Amino acid sequence: MADDIKVDVTMDLKGMKCPMPVVKVSQQIKKMAVNQVLVAETTDPGAQADFPSWARSSGNEIIKTETEGGVSKFYIKKLK
Amino acid sequence: MRDTLYYFIMVPMVYLAAAVFVAGLFFKFMNVMLSPRIKGRLGLFPRRLPRAAGVLKDAFALPPAFRKDKVFWALIIAFHVAFVLLALGHLELIREFAFLQIIPHQVFLGAGAVGIVLIAATLYFLFRRFRTPWREISVPEDFILLLVLFVTMIFGSHMHLAARYGIAGFDIPLEDYRAYLGGLVSFKPVIPDMIANSPHYIIIVIHIFFANLFIMLFPFSKMIHSVFAFSALSLKRK
Amino acid sequence: MEKEKISELRGLMKTRLNRPMRYYLDLCTRCGLCYDTCHVYQGIPKKEYSPVGRSEVVRRLFKKHFRLSGRLFPYWGDAAALDDAVMDDVYEAAFSCTGCRRCMVHCPFGIDIPHILSMAKLMLIGNGTAPEELVMLADMAVEKGESVEVFRDGFKENIRNLEKDVQQRLGLASSEGLIPMEKKGANILYVGLSGAHSIVHPAVIFNRAGENWTLSFFEGVNFGAFAGDPVKMDLIAKRIINEATELGVKEVVMVECGTAYRILKFLTGEHPFRVSSIVEVIHRYISEGKIKVRGGAISEPLTYHDPCQLGRNGGIFDEPREILAILALDYREMSPTREYNWCCGGGGGLVALDNEQFRIKSGKIKKDQIAATGAKIVVSACENCITQLGTIQTGYGLDVQVRSLTELVSENLDI
DSSP states (O other): OGGGSOOOEEEEOTTOOTTHHHHHHHHHHHTSOTTOEEEEEEOOTTHHHHHHHHHHHHTEEEEEEEEETTEEEEEEEEOO | OHHHHHHHHHTHHHHHHHHHHHHHHHHHHHHHHTSOOOSSOOOOSOOOSOHHHHHHHHHHHOHHHHHHOHHHHHHHHHHHHHHHHHHHHHHTTTSOOGGGGSSOOOSSGGGGHHHHHHHHHHHHHHHHTTSTTHHHHOOHHHHHHHHHHHHHHHHHHHHHHHHHTTOTTOOOOHHHHHHHHHHHHTTOOOOOHHHHTSTTHHHHHHHHHHHHHHHHHGGGSGGGHHHHHHHHHHHHTO | OOHHHHHHHHHHHHHTOOHHHHHHHHHOOOOOTTTTOSHHHHHSOOGGGSHHHHHHHHHHHHHHHHOHHHHHOHHHHTOOOOOHHHHHHHHHHHTTOOOOOHHHHHOTTOOOHHHHHHHHHHHHHHHTOSOHHHHHHHHHHHHHHHOHHHHHHHHHHHHHHHHHHHHHHHTOSOOTTSSOBSOTTOSEEEEEOSSTHHHHHHHHHHHHTTOOEEEEEEESOOHHHHHTOHHHHHHHHHHHHHHHHHHTOSEEEEOSOHHHHHHHHHSSOOOSSEEEEHHHHHHHHHHTTSSOBOTTOBOSOEEEOOOTTTTTTTOOOHHHHHHHHHHBSSEEOOSSOGGGOOOOSOTTTGGGSSOHHHHHHHTHHHHHHHHHHTOSEEEESOHHHHHHHHHHHHHHTOOOEEEEHHHHHHHTBOO
């Protein structure tokens, strides 16, 4: 469960226009320290493809994904 | 010394200018042709006319200028029409061309008006650049080319007006110009005595000097717009 | 700037010296007819934001580094050598430009200034000073093309969720197959964006029209093009081209996204399929009687903003107007309009950058234009435009609603 993950920042990105969710997360994660965790909440179906690809190309890690009632939560850990 | 300098400007420099002009245009043309094509199409919409007709309309009627600034547009058109008439006029200084005498006239065409129009338009283009915002977007080339044109045209116009309207002593007849330019064209250059001994020889020399300069600058300056405009306008409709 | 850097940047410039670039760089007479045709210049009247000012930044570098005359007599053409300060000007010129090409309409020679700026953008990538958001988004999009397997199931599961939304809107009993994916031999491959709205509304329309269609795994927008990286641009476009070819579709239909449409239709060569915008498809369905929209459904005054990449760069002017003529009782045209329409200021990837104040300022002429129509609803057909029109609306407190054409149609379908 999410209990064992310490979340540092939670971002509500629901209903944002393309490509803002990824841009906002990427800006936010720059301000964070290595190993901190950000949770991105989004309703974009494209986020399922965007966040994993973004994480791979930017050197971050998605440690967990939850989907509930159309809202997806991505737990992103800053690696570098 | 002076004679040598004058002769250099009147004969070898003319050949040099012609050679630079031809080689320069060829270089510019190859420069483009040897560059890679682009994969896509850069055209704009809408296209109300067939491509060729559209390119001709854009090139000769300048709709963007007409929409934006009617005075500027009128002077651009006047300048370019006069420039063509001027070129035809100089052809008649080489020899007689029957097709140019369809409307009988005394050489030059336009009885001096062509030169005046060109000078007026050139000055307008120049003075326009003295003002914001055109001053800020201009580079030295823009001013220098206009000045070279201006000087060439002032002296050329002087030669024509003085001869036509009988200013005292300016009596170089058409035949002597034809002997000079015809000689250049047929690679048997001569400078007729009527020209060489005229007190106004210096005026002809200055005119030829600046004309040579302009012709040499042509391929390597923005004057190349006279050629590349058609490439760009055609791409705009692809 | 070190010698190696200069020669690296020069090398990058050289890769962009294609035929049009050659003559565009040579033939500008600096007549100045374009100087105030840029919406940015209208909002911030600085030489650097005029089309000629922007292109001169590149032209001066070109003269210095590629022309003998520029090397021998830099005075003549005001040639400038590469250095760090110049690279700042290059950034300013390239990433304040939306690529709308309104200046090209006003150029007597038809010089494509954004094409010249594509050289500037590539130099910025080489210099490491390209906007990191755009580079990041381009990298993400390229990565996406290589790792479909990683997100395939998650993505499809999310699409199943959207199908329920589509089902509700259509009033159907089952949501089964309302958003088909990986359907071989479909007529249409529809390419959306990341947002649900870019998939749900078109899905409603496709289903209502009884279309044999399938949804793409990828988003239409091309951040490689925005960043100015021709290699990534091609890779990103190839994802869709390959998908369409593998599925054997007859037509690829692009979401309301000007760039996506223009790149696939005009900038990536010939394809074995037709490329259309969703706007054209809606128009086609209406003229063929496949869908019906409620006539006069909107009584408030309404105006249409031509997205630059659909309008003057794509030739789609009449279709949206004919659709809106049915929907709206009080349609008002902006002035100037169609190919002369002012860019909203959102194109070229600028909406993805942290530059809201700049975009509000550069959107001033658009704000004035909208206000002059007295319209209460502004419709457009491009996600970038809609985002930027929203920024203008809040930035100036404009009393209008910004709507997407596809959404309006989907909400006003005659069932």
